[in-house]
Amino acid sequence: MQLPLPLIRLTRIPVRYGRRVAPRSIRRYAGVITLGLMLLAWQLLVMSEALPSYQLPAPAAVWAEFVDWLSTGRLWPHIWTTVVEVVSGLAFGVLFAVALGYVIAHSPLLDDVLSPMIVALQSTPVVAYAPLLVIWFPGITSKTITSALIVFFPMLMSTVVGIRNVPPTLIALMRVSQATRRQMFVKLEAPAAMPVLLSGLKTAATLSVIGAVVGELINGNAGLGHLVRLGLSQYDIPLVFVAVILLAALAISLYQLVSALERRLLHWQQFE
Amino acid sequence: MLEIRSLSVTFTQPNSEPLLALGPLSFDIPPGQFVCLVGPSGCGKSTLVNVIAGLQTPTTGCVRLEGTTMRGPSPRVGLMFQNATLMPWRTVRDNVALPLELAGAGRAQRMEAVDALLEMLGLTDFANAYPGGLSGGMAQRVALGRVLSQKPHLLLLDEPFGALDALTREQVSFDLLRAWRREQQTVLMVTHDITEATLLADRVLVMSRRPGQIIANIPVTIRRPRHPEDAFTPDFSETAREVRAAINRA
Numbered sequence: 110m111q112l113p114l115p116l117i118r119l120t121r122i123p124v125r126y127g128r129r130v131a132p133r134s135i136r137r138y139a140g141v142i143t144l145g146l147m148l149l150a151w152q153l154l155v156m157s158e159a160l161p162s163y164q165l166p167a168p169a170a171v172w173a174e175f176v177d178w179l180s181t182g183r184l185w186p187h188i189w190t191t192v193v194e195v196v197s198g199l200a201f202g203v204l205f206a207v208a209l210g211y212v213i214a215h216s217p218l219l220d221d222v223l224s225p226m227i228v229a230l231q232s233t234p235v236v237a238y239a240p241l242l243v244i245w246f247p248g249i250t251s252k253t254i255t256s257a258l259i260v261f262f263p264m265l266m267s268t269v270v271g272i273r274n275v276p277p278t279l280i281a282l283m284r285v286s287q288a289t290r291r292q293m294f295v296k297l298e299a300p301a302a303m304p305v306l307l308s309g310l311k312t313a314a315t316l317s318v319i320g321a322v323v324g325e326l327i328n329g330n331a332g333l334g335h336l337v338r339l340g341l342s343q344y345d346i347p348l349v350f351v352a353v354i355l356l357a358a359l360a361i362s363l364y365q366l367v368s369a370l371e372r373r374l375l376h377w378q379q380f381e
Numbered sequence: 382m383l384e385i386r387s388l389s390v391t392f393t394q395p396n397s398e399p400l401l402a403l404g405p406l407s408f409d410i411p412p413g414q415f416v417c418l419v420g421p422s423g424c425g426k427s428t429l430v431n432v433i434a435g436l437q438t439p440t441t442g443c444v445r446l447e448g449t450t451m452r453g454p455s456p457r458v459g460l461m462f463q464n465a466t467l468m469p470w471r472t473v474r475d476n477v478a479l480p481l482e483l484a485g486a487g488r489a490q491r492m493e494a495v496d497a498l499l500e501m502l503g504l505t506d507f508a509n510a511y512p513g514g515l516s517g518g519m520a521q522r523v524a525l526g527r528v529l530s531q532k533p534h535l536l537l538l539d540e541p542f543g544a545l546d547a548l549t550r551e552q553v554s555f556d557l558l559r560a561w562r563r564e565q566q567t568v569l570m571v572t573h574d575i576t577e578a579t580l581l582a583d584r585v586l587v588m589s590r591r592p593g594q595i596i597a598n599i600p601v602t603i604r605r606p607r608h609p610e611d612a613f614t615p616d617f618s619e620t621a622r623e624v625r626a627a628i629n630r631a
């Protein structure tokens with residue numbers, strides 16, 4: 110089986126000459142080995158009976174629960190609901206943040222006017238006012254909004270930083286060549302800000318899952334967050350585990366998707 | 382013909398005295414002439430270049446190019462800085478093609494012009510490379526190619542080879558001379574290197590300390606085409622000494 114080399118990697122590793130690097134074979138399977146060790150530790154913990162098995166189910170019990178929910182077809186609607194919330198929240202949050210961030214980066218006045226409000230919004234924990242959103246907006250709308258709100262701030266900051274850090278000499282050069290506003294954006298600002306934007310998007314992707322789950326934990330009758338609540342209320346702990354692991358898998362998949370996008374769009378960075 | 386008329390620039394900043402950074406100064410450069418500008422650091426050379434490039438409006442006076450007064454940037458004026466400032470996400474070829482692309486030139490036309498430039502600058506083998514891995518000299522050649530592809534009538538160079546080692550600097554500056562001989566643009570090049578100024582220019586202008594004014598205008602009579610060995614001729618030594626004396630008075 111051919112595994113992609115960095116299974117998960119936080120940032121690109123800079124080349125340092127003379128540094129000893131682990132053999133490729135070890136690095137290729139490092140992610141899988143870590144996962145296996147975690148499972149083993151979990152199993153050992155269960156066998157040590159530190160916690161009663163109705164509180165800490167064995168991996169096999171969780172697996173059985175997963176297969177049961179999957180084969181009866183009850184699981185898919187919940188997965189689907191959460192995916193829709195997360196993806197729509199991420200999309201709206203990123204879209205608004207990038208648009209507003211771009212305008213703010215270019216307008217010191219707007220920066221002065223909006224910054225206090227944005228910082229206030231960011232400083233108030235979303236978890237604290239999410240119940241209000243759930244009352245105001247029915248169904249999955251409130252989850253999409255919570256997710257979008259949580260995504261908004263890091264993405265806004267990335268955009269502002271990315272656009273403000275475009276090298277001034279390149280801006281001067283574009284101006285001398287009489288670039289139009291559109292050319293300035295397409296040929297300079299967007300590609301120059303892309304590394305910062307994509308690293309913001311990585312953060313945003315994982316946060317978006319948190320946003321949706323917060324909404325689901327408060328109220329609603331669908332989604333993986335709802336399954337966590339359901340499992341807890343019925344003391345069906347394996348179900349809680351299934352939901353949590355699926356949420357983690359969802360967040361990791363999104364992160365990987367953005368990483369893949371990064372490798373594609375920023376392939377030129379490997380030449381630096 | 383480039384005409385600079387009683388040009389001056391004053392920077393006003395909140396909470397500080399207005400700063401007269403440059404001028405007033407006037408000078409002309411006839412079409413096709415290669416002029417080097419030397420002067421003490423901070424005397425306003427870059428400010429002058431920015432004004433001529435249309436990136437900054439002068440406080441007094443004006444810049445006329447080929448009879449028309451400059452108001453803002455113009456594709457007739459090309460600009461090059463000390464650091465190459467290439468776009469790392471574009472290949473060498475696409476970096477050189479940028480001005481043509483911005484001007485809306487077609488793909489075929491772009492490729493033809495760019496390939497010729499890459500050939501002239503010895504960059505053909507690097508055409509599809511990204512700038513990240515290039516040496517300083519190579520990167521500056523790409524920047525030179527980029528400004529030349531625009532086919533400017535006036536070439537403004539602000540200490541273009543200042544960051545290069547002596548040998549590379551000589552090679553790239555003679556690349557520049559070759560390109561200039563072909564196209565006969567008007568060139569105004571800022572440098573802090575007396576040898577470089579004397580070796581390349583038809584005329585060396587010397588600026589005083591801030592606020593910079595022209596305090597000497599020294600013609601260079603060494604015949605063209607020039608060679609690096611010209612630096613060992615008596616003619617050269619005499620002119621270079623004259624330039625140095627003028628700088629010492631600055």
Ligand SMILES: Nc1ncnc2c1ncn2[C@@H]1O[C@H](COP(=O)(O)OP(=O)(O)O)[C@@H](O)[C@H]1O
Binds near residue numbers: 394421423426427
């Ligand atoms: N944007 C600016 N605002 C205020 N002062 C400036 C600005 N740009 C340059 N100066 C000042 O103007 C003077 C001339 O600068 P510059 O043209 O860069 O000099 P040079 O290129 O000859 O070294 C310097 O004293 C510098 O501090």
Ligand SMILES: [Mg+2]
Binds near residue numbers: 426427428539
């Ligand atoms: Mg300067």
